[in-house]
Amino acid sequence: MNVETSLAQSLAEPEAAALLRLRITAEADPCLLGRVLARFHNLNVLPRRVVAELSCRELLHIQLDLAGVAPERLSQITARLGQLPSILQAYWHYV
Secondary structure, three states: OHHHHHHHHHOOOOOHHHHEEEEEEEEEEOHHHHHHHHHHHHHOOOOOOEEEEEOOOOOEEEEEEEEEHHHHHHHHHHHHHOOOOOEEEEEEEEE
């Protein structure tokens, strides 16, 4: 597949070209970042960007930028991640 074909497909399928951002707020659990990334590894999805920051209130803030993931699929993943005990909040939005 060449660049022109890829670009044409991206323009024809705007959801496939959309950049989605997943945001997670969680308790400071040293294993959590690995568990979150493992969900995407199992789906063979490589995030475009990953940011993890430990706040002064001992909360872990994780942000993943994803492309090529359908919004419906990310909603399912987000709901499953939200069920993990240490996650306080998980949501996604378009960038």
